[in-house]
Amino acid sequence: MALVNENYCNLKESYLFADIAKKVSAYAKEHPEKKIIRLGIGDVTRPLAACVVKAMEKAVAEMGVQDTFRGYGPEQGYGFLHDAIVKYYASFGVALESNEIFISDGAKSDCGNITDIFSNANTILIPDPVYPVYLDTNVMCGRKIIYMEGKPENNFLPMPDENVHADVIYLCSPNNPTGAVYTKEQLEKWVAYALKNDAVILYDAAYEAFVVDPAIPRSIFTVEGAKKCAIELCSLSKTAGFTGTRCGYTVVPQALVRKTAAGQEMSLNKMWLRRQTTKFNGVPYIIQRGAEAVFSEEGIAQCRANIAYYQENARIMMAGFDKLGIKYFGGVHSPYIWLQCPQGMTSWEFFDYLLENMAVVGTPGAGFGTMGEGYFRLTAFGSRENTIEAMDRIVAGLKNL
Ligand SMILES: *Cc1c(COP(=O)(O)O)cnc(C)c1O
Numbered sequence: 001m002a003l004v005n006e007n008y009c010n011l012k013e014s015y016l017f018a019d020i021a022k023k024v025s026a027y028a029k030e031h032p033e034k035k036i037i038r039l040g041i042g043d044v045t046r047p048l049a050a051c052v053v054k055a056m057e058k059a060v061a062e063m064g065v066q067d068t069f070r071g072y073g074p075e076q077g078y079g080f081l082h083d084a085i086v087k088y089y090a091s092f093g094v095a096l097e098s099n100e101i102f103i104s105d106g107a108k109s110d111c112g113n114i115t116d117i118f119s120n121a122n123t124i125l126i127p128d129p130v131y132p133v134y135l136d137t138n139v140m141c142g143r144k145i146i147y148m149e150g151k152p153e154n155n156f157l158p159m160p161d162e163n164v165h166a167d168v169i170y171l172c173s174p175n176n177p178t179g180a181v182y183t184k185e186q187l188e189k190w191v192a193y194a195l196k197n198d199a200v201i202l203y204d205a206a207y208e209a210f211v212v213d214p215a216i217p218r219s220i221f222t223v224e225g226a227k228k229c230a231i232e233l234c235s236l237s238k239t240a241g242f243t244g245t246r247c248g249y250t251v252v253p254q255a256l257v258r259k260t261a262a263g264q265e266m267s268l269n270k271m272w273l274r275r276q277t278t279k280f281n282g283v284p285y286i287i288q289r290g291a292e293a294v295f296s297e298e299g300i301a302q303c304r305a306n307i308a309y310y311q312e313n314a315r316i317m318m319a320g321f322d323k324l325g326i327k328y329f330g331g332v333h334s335p336y337i338w339l340q341c342p343q344g345m346t347s348w349e350f351f352d353y354l355l356e357n358m359a360v361v362g363t364p365g366a367g368f369g370t371m372g373e374g375y376f377r378l379t380a381f382g383s384r385e386n387t388i389e390a391m392d393r394i395v396a397g398l399k400n401l
Contacts, residue, residue, distance in 0.1 A: 016367035049302030055293035077103025084295035107235035125166035129368035160193035179330015194229035209239035227253035313380035
């Protein structure tokens, strides 16, 4: 008899986006005259950079010619893309070796797959609120999960607790959903904690390109000692508009070594290579050529222009909430504004209030964890026109609340 993985019984059904869609479509049916503005989406809207499209077109043409056709590529990615990423990291002061970089179809896959190289006996430390993938992928393995609370008192940036032991720690900075970002001093404390506990930090840097202050780390590897205790998950999704194109990369340092229960030392880099070569056949050549172009001088400039567009949206939103005196987090180094629901409303009460009175859609904070209750996420990924209109409606609608 084939038994199923019973850990799946422990997954909480996520109705968040389905419930939002249901409420929005009911409202749309009742009010066909209203223009609904969606600021709940966690997806980009700006098109790919021109040089990225050009690089992919060239690669497509190569695939149709005998001499330049390519079949299976290296599972961990092509050398040309490793080289481009090595150069990119050097630009913010991090020296990497090519074989420390693994190209993938995105950070979500890597985030889920990386659980393969860790024992199910580990205790997993996860922030609350946070990107739900960290929790669900570990529930699927039946692991013990402990939480650290993000709250206004710590600016939604939980710090290590010396009295709590964890083996694997998830950090996301700039954070989804709160937009909060760790300083170098704070990351130094996390690295010290991880080294002391022989733990590994899984550092999600999906939003690194949104960091505007050069003093704020774009990579955990800017912190000394991090190569002995961290894996970094990166994505071109938010930084270069690759949500539909699919490309990311994970950095597993050569220096990262941990033991089996019996005490045998293992290289996590070698284990991840083995995992990827066994279960993955690489990202399409065409996509990797597009990704290479993202890291060219021209590509960085063109992607920066798109990010600047979203950042201007975030500024417009922050100005509106400043005017209203509503407290929020994020928005500066992140496309997310995490605001405190006014008048003590719950996340869903505020969702309904915003939809029914202003025809604006956001995401209730409670959908990202218990600590998200009373908070609300708006994103800067909309169009300029819609962002301005939504904020005009919000300012007018909440002014006299
Ligand atoms: C969007 C996002 C990712 C990126 O996922 P991809 O699979 O690369 O598209 C990773 N982590 C967080 C926190 C995100 O919000």
